[in-house]
Amino acid sequence: MLQAKNVSFGYHRRRKEVLSDFSLSLKTGKVYGLLGKNGVGKSTLLYLMSGLLTPKRGRVMYRGTDVRRRLPATLQDMFLVPEEFDLPSVSLVSYIELNSRFYPRFSKEDMVRYLHLFEMDMDAHLGALSMGQKKKVFMSFALATNTSLLLMDEPTNGLDIPGKSQFRKFLASGISEEKTIVISTHQIRDIDKVLDHVLIMDNSHVLLDESISGICNKLLFMESDDRELAKRALYALPSVQGNYLMLPNTEEAETEINLELLFGATLSVPEKIAEMFHPQMNEPR
Template structure:
């Protein structure tokens, strides 16, 4: 659906490029978790993918069209939810009337459904809402546009604990086989049961680009209280009860992904993690 080809980008006041010869592709029917440390270029990548920033070199193709051309054929079929945004002090009904015509597949019925996931109604004034409530409204509008590509930057920031649980149900309810959702976040625990594909980036490199199914096929996430498996672990995080371990899944055990553990392990030992997926003939 969308191809990032050899992107290079540097902000005007910086000498260091945020992205350099960076390439990546996204496919329909998947919810991607885009992970990386601060400064890795996650937000910049989303803005480049939406055509709001111009790369120094390279391009982003959405259905074979360069997104930087900002043509109606691409703009009406993608939506970016930035980390920070402003909404006008108007009624939500007025906001919908003004903005929904830009999106041919917008559904007011879907909008009402998504608002209900967040325990909100359509009869509200945007100027009277808290930041968390505005985020719920804006995300509901974004999903109700029914665009093929939905980009979300730190969507759970500003949400309370019930709101984060509602967010997971909200995204799952709006997912279809022809939609691609990319979620960039530091709050990995908010999305570990939501995404089905993991992207970890660092210094213009993609360290991991795998489905959660394949990750759980190759890696075993295990809480260990006795320490007997510590020497076999690819990576370990100490906990109050013992250790949280990342192990090779040699026996094909069922396991639930731990994104925090996977992220830290991939940054600490990228070659060792990549070896499991790309060079199975070599020993660890």
């Protein structure tokens, strides 16, 4: 669906490129979690995917078309929800009438449904909303456009605890086989139940590119105070009960993913993770 091929990009004030010879592929119908440390280029990558930034080298192709061309057929089929944005001081109805015409598959019925999940309605005036409320409205509009690609940068920032719970229900209600969603976030616990694929990037490389089911088939996540078990763990973090452990799932036991553990392990022992999921990366060239 989308391919970033050997992409390099840097901002004028920085000597070092944010992304250098970076490559990534997205498939249709997946909900991706894009994870990485601050400054590795997650937000930059989303802007490159949407065509709002142009790579210095390489290309980003969407359904066979270079996104830098900014063709109407491409733009009407993708939507970016940035971490920070502003909305005009107009009624929500006016905003929808003005902007929905750019998206042929926009559904007012879907918009109403998503707003209700956030306990909001169509009679809102954008100028009177808090930042968290504006985010709920904007995300509802984004999902209601029914674009094939939806990019979201830190979507749960600014939401209160009930809002984060509402977000998970909202996102789950909009998932379909025709829609690909990419969520870049540091708020791992806000999205772990809605993802079906994990991308972890660092230093212009994709360290992990794997489905949730594939990860849970090979890794076991648990909490235990067993010290011997902790010694055998691939990675561990302290917990109230002892330790959160990530171990090889040798007996194919059922397990729920712990993204915090997985993320820490991928950055701390990338060679072990690559050996388990991407053995070709460790092969001599």
